[in-house]
Amino acid sequence: MLRIVKEFKEFAMKGNVIDLAVGVIIGGAFGKIVTSLVNDIIMPPIGTILGKVDFKDLKLYLVDTSNYPDLSKAPAIAYGQFINVMLDFLIVAFCIFLLVKVINILRRDEKKAEPPVEVTEKDCPYCLSKVPIKATRCKHCTSQLGETAHG
Known part of the structure; x- marks a missing residue:
């Protein structure tokens, strides 16, 4: 048992594992920022332009809603929430694309700076x-x- 604990400690203290943990934590925080950007800044003006619509409330009900005094209990496809989540994804994907593009440019410049070894x-x-x-x-x-x- 002590050997497993020692192996786990060695594994957990490797640089890659710590880098991954930091990346996951920062990624989660970044995801919250993007979700707030979409829900609180981007979607309200779009909803206002489209006739004071709150995208979170856009649903396609699958049954006659007259039998449901509480609409939150009626089965529905929440396509408005899906639109919000898709915008979240697109913004995060675009940011990651830009980050990878910048990293590739920096690597390319780094390779150019190294003179060929004679x-x-x-x-x-x-x-x-x-x-x-x-x-x-x-x-x-x-x-x-x-x-x-x-x-």
């Missing part, structure tokens, strides 16, 4: 010492270096 040494196939690329004889073991020694 090979100036090769390994001697006999003693495995580093020798200049143009050398014909190893300075360490004095072996003759041929074409096969170019590493």
